Amino acid sequence: MTNPSDPGLDAIMSERRQLINLAYRLLGSLADAEDVVQETYTRWYAMSREQQEAIESPGAWLTRVAGRICLDQLGSARARRERYVGEWIPEPLPDRAEWPGDDPADRVTLDESVNMAFLVVLESMTPAERVAFILHDVFRYPFAEVAEIVGRSPAACRKLASSARHRIDAGRVPVAPVARQAGIVREFKQAWEAKDIDALITLLDPDATGVADGGGVVSAVLRPIEGAVRLARYALGIADRAPDMTLLERTVNGRPGLVAQQDGVTVMVVAFDVVGDRISHIWAVRNPDKLRPWTTTHLTNPDAASSDG
Secondary structure (H helix, E strand, O other): OOOOOOHHHHHHHOOHHHHHHHHHHHHOOHHHHHHHHHHHHHHHHOOOHHHHHOOOOHHHHHHHHHHHHHHHHHHHHHHHHHOOOOOOOOOOOOOHHHOOOOOHHHOOOOOHHHOHHHHHHHOOOOHHHHHHHHHHHHOOOOHHHHHHHHOOOHHHHHHHHHHHHHHHHHHOOOOOOHHHHHHHHHHHHHHHHHOOHHHHHHHEEEEEEEEEEOOOOOOOOOOOEEOHHHHHHHHHHHHHHOOOOEEEEEEEOOEEEEEEEEOOEEEEEEEEEEEOOEEEEEEEEOOHHHOHHHOOHHHHOOOOOOOOO
16 A cells, blocks of 8 residues: 655555565565565665665665575575475465455566476576576566675676576476466366376376475375376375365466365365476475465355466
């Protein structure tokens, strides 16, 4: 909310959405992104009015501070994830129409830089590579500004971004149009509900991989499942153990996905990577700490917005 009596405050708070978008892409966690933005504003308001007024571009200052906090967090996150129970998957995000709360400044823009396949590749990068790449290639910051955040020379940051870009390009494959993705995910949902293993296998690439994230809080397979047959059998095992599970078609990180509910409570969010006419990757997030954005009442209505938004 803006304050007509304090245009300076308006200018500062108008940066919130940009900071949330940056921090989520850097950290893969909405909760951590919100913490980073809160800390960034805390540091701004800890300064005196004179110190604030001496800053030529408050927006650039906020971005530098948020970027440095994220860089520090990425370093410590590696150690935390080594202790994480099972596989770590980035926190999934709902479609903007189903976002909890009324403040658009808290919403992450859903583009190709937040789809699950992209975020998973980012996880393979060093913290410096990730920050340099996201700031330059996604947010279009010049390397001179990136260097101030990363603490290296512009030339070094250029090399970091180039290395990250090669990783992205190496994993990039032609993606099916959104409407086709939605159709394949719908067929997968129907086959899963019908417990039709042959249909599931047909929809999966022979080398498809499935990853689940329970975080040690709820049960989930601890290692990736490889191969269409094993993945289909695992999906049917879930259906057998949870006969009352309801599947809803929803947008997950900007692409068609599924939400599983039991007794009206979201218990799993599933993201897909569809290549051609087959599903190549499935990411199933079951850790309830990562499902907070999905607890809105919008998701309990099967007639709510469809998966293609």
